[in-house]
Amino acid sequence: MNEDIVVDNLMFMFITDVENFDTIIQSDFRKQKSLLSPSKIPQSPVKRTGDTPKLRSSNMTDSSALQSMTSSHMRIPSLIQTMNAKITKYGKIYLFKTVPQKILQYENIVLQSILNCEDMDVQLQIPYQDKINLQVEFKEYFQHIITNTTKTQLSAAELFTEEVLGLPHMISSAVMKLLPLNPSNEDLSKLYDKVKNFHPEQRLYELFPMNFHSVLELCASVIGTHPEYAFVQPQIYADSLARATAARIFYDADFTGKWQLTFDQYKKTGYSVLKQIFQVQNTADISTLDSPFGYEQFYVMYCLYSKYAPGNNVEKPLAEIQLRAFNEFQYSARFVARVFRGVGRPLLTKNQFNFEDFIVMLLSDVCYDTEQSCRFMFNVADISAQNSISKFDFDYFFSENQIQFEQRGVTTQRQDILIQLQDMIKFNYDEDFNFSFEQIRRSKMHMNLFDAMFSVQKFVQFENRDPYVANSELQTGNVVSHCDSGVWRAFWQGMYDSISGDD
Incomplete structure (x- = not known):
């Protein structure tokens, strides 16, 4: 009997361990929902060997090694x-x-x-x-x-x-x-x-x-000079890589959303x-690079955008109906309409939803463990523009979702959901249903609120999730850079292996 208890405890520890929850809850990222064409974009010539860090060359000088050599008398x-x-x-x-x-x-x-x-x-x-x-x-x-x-x-x-x-x-x-x-x-x-x-x-x-064009020029200079990027041909792919890199830098560095550093x-x-x-x-070796310059991450972004772009051309902006098809029509029409107008983050070019804007939306969709993602979703949800999410804001989006709930045979009671969300975010139902950005971010339960408002698919997935996994998710610390997001890493690695394997 004691051995059974020990085994149960070990299983519980594994399921609720912070390092394991991404692998468990994001396993569907590695399942290809629909065929994605790798287009003609070149794959990375160096195969990723895994997450195990490589030993650096003895010719390189590590800053940590330099710091350890430093003494007070120097x-x-x-x-x-x-x-x-x-x-x-x-x-x-x-x-x-x-x-x-x-x-x-x-x-x-x-x-x-x-x-x-x-x-x-x-x-x-x-x-x-x-x-x-x-x-x-x-x-x-x-x-x-x-x-x-x-x-x-x-x-x-x-x-x-x-x-x-x-x-x-x-x-x-x-x-x-x-x-x-x-x-x-x-x-x-x-x-x-x-x-x-x-x-x-x-x-x-x-x-x-x-500004964006200045940072873009710096990124293009690096990509055009670094010998590891020599395989990125023709030039249109190198230009797209520079655009993606610059957009990812701004996603992490520009908290104002003004495309200006x-x-x-x-x-x-x-x-x-x-x-x-x-x-x-x-x-x-750029195959191990987990930064905005990462090629395999760009490869996934490029293929995803070209899937929806007119004529599979990443140089052309998306129409709203094309953006609506994102991730198998995962988001409601009202959500997509506000994203398309640049409410989540201002568009790089007015009245155009380009590759850079798609990257911002994709990162905000996947990297839900970052503050940038929470802010993006919060801006979309704040219909009243009062820097808070009210019951009016919730109803604006949820009313559209109720039709899909009925079509899926899912029974939902609006008042019950409101009570649950308020309990998760404020831990007190006696207060009004009104959440500031800081309240939502600190609760670490923003996914629940935004899923209920924006996506029937995501909300149903959450409702069916193992409570132990959900509990471990609550314990995850805030991630600052999207490059450090375990959810993002699981997503792009799974998608890259899936897409490149079809070539």
């Missing part, structure tokens, strides 16, 4: 005085009032070596050891560099971009566009003088407007575009 007092630590959504960041003198000295030495060159394409040696020494001494200053490049030489333009400006060398083509066609020594010096007193994070915002936003959120670019630049 630090200079001026650094401590000019640096402020700040806790943000994405963790701790360091803000610098001034750039440490040793770093300025290093940048000027490299700049002088570049000014002695007559050609910006000439290959120059990277002062690798000097840079490593600086990273050891000023580890907070270089926290955006996860791993270092394995290259020993860079062109003068690339060296100017990375070692003088402190930006990834793979965006050197975008940096060179800020200069005359054949820049003089004075041109290079002026550009450096413009930003030399800022940290590289701020330098990026000083040099580029950081600022340094002030960075100080609040801590989302580093610079870090994302450095990560992909210094990654030798």
Whole structure:
């Protein structure tokens, strides 16, 4: 009898374990609901080997290893005085009032070596050891560099971009566009003088407007330069990959939904575009890349959008009726109408629902464990535009769903559902049915509310779900970046294996 109890306890622990619930409740992601054509888009040439992290090359320098090497006697007092630590959504960041003198000295030495060159394409040696020494001494200053490049030489333009400006060398083509066609020594010096007193994070915002088209250009520069993306041909696929990457960056970084990034936003959120670019630049195997630059994630997004797009052309916007077919007509017509008008998040281009807007909707649909998803659904649900979900808002959507409930033979009592939802979110039915965004987000039960309002399919699936699994779902912490979402990972990996396997 005792052995039976032990087995039951182990099974209960497995079912309710946070790490296992995604696999259990999202198993339907791996079932292909309808045939998706892989089109002609190339598949990743390197097969994903799983989630087990690979050992890095000995030539690469891990920032954590650098940090472990740092000791208090290597630090200079001026650094401590000019640096402020700040806790943000994405963790701790360091803000610098001034750039440490040793770093300025290093940048000027490299700049002088570049000014002695007559050609910006000439290959120059990277002062690798000097840079490593600086990273050891000023580890907070270089926290955006996860791993270092394995290259020993860079062109003068690339060296100017990375070692003088402190930006990834793979965006050197975008940096060179800020200069005359054949820049003089004075041109290079002026550009450096413009930003030399800022940290590289701020330098990026000083040099580029950081609107969508600016970030798109940076992404395209990386994809066009990184040798691992050479297989992405013809150019239309590389352009689409850059669009998807930029849209995913904005999804995580732009909490205002204005398609505009600022340094002030960075100080609040801590989302580093610079870090994302450095990560992909210094990654030798992109098949393991779990970031906005991930190719297999893009492959899934591209195939899904082309399924609904006119003529399977991702360059064409969707019509509302085409968006209505999303995921086997999963959402109600009223929900789709508001999403199509840009209520969830403003559309990138007014009156057009493009590939970028579809990515925002897809991520909000799948990554329900992120704040961005909750905010997207909340905006759609807030019919009265009072920054709260009222009984009026609920009835507007639920009245449309009642017809489908009857067609499915599902008996629903509106008042019973209202009581259950209020108990889940406010834990008190005596109060009015009126929820703020913070109340819904903190309850971690927003899926229940939005499923009841927007999707009969999802609501019925939840009602039939194992209560133990539902309980473990409640214990899941808030995920900030969609790339860190276990639900998202299960979705795109399952879809990629399914779609690419049909090719």
